[in-house]
Amino acid sequence: MATPLTADAFTRALRGEGVHFVEHGTWKTHNRNHMGPWGPVHGVMLHHTAGTSSLTLCRDGTAALPGPLCTGLIAKDGTVHLVGYGRTNHAGSGSTAVLDAVVAERTPPPPGPDAVDGNARFYGFEIENLGNGRDPYPAAQLAAAERVSAAICRAHGWSAASVIGHKEWTRRKIDPSFSMPGMRTRIEARLGVKPVPAPQAYAPFPGAAFFVPGRRSALVTAVGERLVAEGCGRYTVGPGPVWGEADVLSYAAWQRRLGYVGAAADGIPGRASWDRLRVPVVRGSAS
Structure with missing residues (x-):
């Protein structure tokens, strides 16, 4: 349970964990906070997009589901595209029992009835993938999901148990289409070592x-x-x-x-x- 990081503290955490990211427009103030509070936050929720070319969708949403739909989109090449910050339309309602497990930092149980607003309680990341079991997750993409999750956990002093998948939050969803216990094992291993920063490199002005x-x-x-x-x-x-x-x-x-x-x-x-x-x-x- 924590106050959300400021956008600047969030990007510092990403840089410290070696995350390669791109900032899109006014992402730091693009959110759904007018619909309700964001925070206190308890963890990170991972999703897959179930489509391709999803950057515009994640940033703007649809008439039925206004954007942003996540904090960041994790592309196939491992780039994290930051599209919103604050309350985003990514989680929807989910299980009280699962939220209690995340708060206690223990393995989540099977999700119960939808009863809690997850948009107010989690950082959300979409991972570019069709979610059909045949579309691969490249190594760079999985590494980025691991690094992003670890960055936030490290900044808040959370364990890997603070990271869940959308499919663990509600019975309505099947994403992401990879093993969340396996991802938490990766995050736990990363949190056990000091990160080696990979600073964002920008081209010098050529004149x-x-x-x-x-x-x-x-x-x-x-x-x-x-x-x-x-x-x-x-x-x-x-x-x-x-x-x-x-x-x-x-x-x-x-x-x-x-x-x-x-x-x-x-x-x-x-x-x-x-x-x-x-x-x-x-x-x-x-x-």
Whole structure:
């Protein structure tokens, strides 16, 4: 039982555990807190998406189930996409007996009747998978689920017993489609050792002169992908590796997001706006 971590303390915990994550838009304040309290929190709940290309769905939800639908989406490559923070529509109602077990940090019993609001009590993470028993969970993805869960447990002083699956919370669900006892064993082992941080590496600013029409570089693609992630993409095709008009329009949208106007929002990266975009290091970024 604990007060939820602040968003900044949460990201520090992820970095400390070596989690590779991407922040999407105003995720730190994107939540459903107006529908009820978030906290005190008792644990972490893991899910699978039962679909593909789920980033937009996890962030925005649907008319029937408004987003965000989780704190983060764990992609196949192990990247954790942060889409919301606070109360999110991930857990729904679940078992009082299971919540009592999580609070006591013991193995959960089979779920009883739905009676408790889980959205108020758990951090929630969706894991990209069809959930049909044939779609694999790559090693990097399972490692990310382990690291994310351990990061939160370590920050709160919880044991691995504070991590449950949606299928353990309610009889209505079957996710995630992997062994939760096995995942808790992994988390327990990780909590027993000091984490080796793997700091997020961002590409250094290459200078405004780098961004000339026709410049070809993997870095250009990475810039475009970050702009799309921030909701500033103005692409009909791409983004791709060649710097062009769509990249300029997209970067100008990012500059305006940051408050730049007029000539200061010309679509050519400057150091200050570049540093805030946080473009990851990529291989083959030379022209």
